[in-house]
Every structure is written in C-alpha cells, then in structure tokens.
Amino acid sequence: MELWVAIMERRAVRQFSQAAISKEDLRTLIGAAIWAPSAMNRQPWRFAVVTDPLVLQAIETKSKARILKSDPQGIRNPEIHKLLSDPEYHLLHGAPVLIAIGAPEREKWCIEDSAMAAQNLMLKATEFGLGTCWIGLVQDWLNTPEGLAVLRFPPSIKVVAPIIVGEPAGQIAGGSRKEPNIVWIVSEGSHFQEGHDAPKMEQPHTLFGELIHP
C-alpha cells in the first residue's frame, strides 16, 4: 500500500465485527511497530495483547468507574460524562483485541518511543484492512497497579498507547483536519505564520525581513 493511501485510510474505527484476528497478523503489526524510531535506538517498548473478552470487559468497566469517580484526566466535559454513564457505551467499541504499548517510565522518552511504535502499528493495520483506535480513556486505569497487573506489565512500565484492533464493520468516518499552524523562521530574525489561529500579519523584525517572506 502506498504510504499516502495508508495515512489517509487510517481513521479511528469504532465499530468492529467479532472476527478473531490471527496471532500471526498481530505479530506482523507488532513487527511493524518495532521498526519505529526510538531515542538512542533503545527500543524500550513492550506490548500486551489482550484478546480475552472478560479481561477486555474488566478494562472497560474499571476505566469507566475510575473516570466517573475522580475525573483524573480532567475531562470536564458533560458530554463525555453522559456517555460514560451510559452502560451501553463501550470504551473499547466492541473490538476483539487491545494492544497496550508501554515502556519503562524511567526511560526519558518512553512516551515518544511508544507513540511512534503505535503509529507504525496503526498504519500497518490499515494496510491489512484492519481498523484501529487509540483509546486514551483506558490509559489511566491501565496505569494503576491493578491495571498493570492485568496486562502482566511490571510496575516500572508506563502504559502509553492502548490501541484497539479489529475487522471494521459499518461506516468509517472520513476524518477532518484544520489547516496546520506553521511559523516559518527564515532569516534575519524574520518570521511568518500561517494556518489556524495565525495572526493576520507578522511584522518583520528587520528592515530586510519583508523581502524574504515566502
């Protein structure tokens, strides 16, 4: 699959068939994940693959309860709270697999490394016709001692990217993006900003700045 096609076709998938995903395919996804860059090539990531429906359900239930009780992620959004209070709302969207990617918290770039691995995994899944979605709402509970124990991760691990995987069912939203906000820092202290939230016009700092604006 062309890279651009994979980038554009990878969308958050929130409806899945119950078809099992083979261990071989899951290994291939993780095989793609580990070719992500990592700081000093330390490859600190670890993967927990959960396919047990009872464990998936427990992760949802515990995560929901935790958020509703203490709002630890600071989601002061009544809509999200309403959603989470609905017993019919499934945080893992009925996906048959959850791959949790984490790394030792003492690694300075554990978050960056894990997130890079997650993106590789999601792009590879797209190539396979599989749907994925990062489920941030289960992150906090997975990082509790109980959550880490469920994933069989040692307490030193920080779970960064819980990614659901499955065969998509139903419509996949097309996605949308804002114009990127870019500041171009060119030369002689001159800069120029474009995209959303960009100020209308930046004054050049130097006499010659305006000559070199893109």
Ligand SMILES: Cc1cc2nc3c(=O)[nH]c(=O)nc-3n(C[C@H](O)[C@H](O)[C@H](O)COP(=O)(O)O)c2cc1C
């Ligand atoms: C850090 C992070 C946390 C996310 N958490 C959730 C989540 O808890 N539940 C969910 O349904 N989608 C979640 N998403 C998916 C985003 O909502 C989705 O990527 C975004 O709306 C853009 O859509 P797209 O992935 O189709 O381009 C998360 C994505 C990221 C990167």
